[in-house]
Amino acid sequence: MAENNPFPTEKEVTEQKIKRRTFLAFTVFTVAGLGSIGIWKAFRTLPKSKNGLAAPSRQVLAFNEKVNTILFSDQHLAPTYPIEAAARKPRVNGRVGLSKNFDSVNWQLQVNEPGKSQSLSIPLDDIKRLPKTELIFDFKCIEGWNQIVHYGGVKFSDFLQAYQLGTQSGKPLLAAQPKDWYPYVGLETPDRGYYVGLDMPSVLHPQTLLCYEMNREDLSLKHGAPLRLIIPTKYGVKSLKRIGTLFFSLTQPRDYWHERGYIYDSSL
Known part of the structure; x- marks a missing residue:
């Protein structure tokens, strides 16, 4: 029966870092995406000027x-x-205003x-x-x-x-x-x-x-x-x-x- 190694190898440490960074990046990306959607929806609800622009x-x-x-x-x-x-x-x-019957x-x-x-x-x-x-x-x-x-x-x-x-x-x-x-x-x-x-x-x-x-x-x-x-x-x-x-x-x-x-x- 193999003994558990209390000291992880360099390869195992690297894999753990990659997993943590991947999880962190995914979390940040998800939060940023949801935040952007929320900001966009809030922007769409702002009062509009006469031409429909916020x-x-x-x-x-x-x-x-x-x-x-x-x-x-x-x-x-x-x-x-x-x-x-x-x-x-x-x-x-641009052809707006250039009617053919001119x-x-x-x-x-x-x-x-x-x-x-x-x-x-x-x-x-x-x-x-x-x-x-x-x-x-x-x-x-x-x-x-x-x-x-x-x-x-x-x-x-x-x-x-x-x-x-x-x-x-x-x-x-x-x-x-x-x-x-x-x-x-x-x-x-x-x-x-x-x-x-x-x-x-x-x-x-x-x-x-x-x-x-x-x-x-x-x-x-x-x-x-x-x-x-x-x-x-x-x-x-x-x-x-x-x-x-x-x-x-x-x-x-x-x-x-x-x-x-x-x-x-x-x-x-």
Whole structure:
């Protein structure tokens, strides 16, 4: 009959350690998993904002937006690239607001100002007579992809200056104080299916364009013809295709993706 060894071998000690560590790891993993499920369920029960996003998440996004607003500067420019770097066949992404029954021949940009009963209708040829600006930059999508693109059009600020728009007094922008500016600008597609809101400093940024060309050719319908917004300091969700109506506001205009949980500012 073999004697019991009061001193375990090194192999037995190692096996015991492995069993203890395995049990401990399994226990910790189980507790952490159950805790995560509990936290997730508790998070799901928190009060919701208007767009269905949990209130704490919306509060964090609102705080981030305030920080972006404080740090915003028209001296901060998106990097630009040589024309050779631009994609020859730019990616098409997003078709919301691009209805198939669109009348491109008779299109005119509709501009609405508070207190005025009639819209200002501006044909594309008139917009093309304004000083042209070309921009080659890295278009960044909130989905995670990016592509260098080449657009041409008129600076939004030049457009507002030419038509004496954007101020509550009716003075030209360059002659007015910032407190006289309308704080917000809204843009909508002709079918009102897609819409964005912008603060006036972002509108007046020197790289914010109303574009009618891509790669020095007229925009195609799938890329937002006859006129679209390009704003390189923000994610592509703000660069609305096929502008139908432009309007000024004292409060934040509605914004398609903000209503679906994204940050209103969408700055890079």
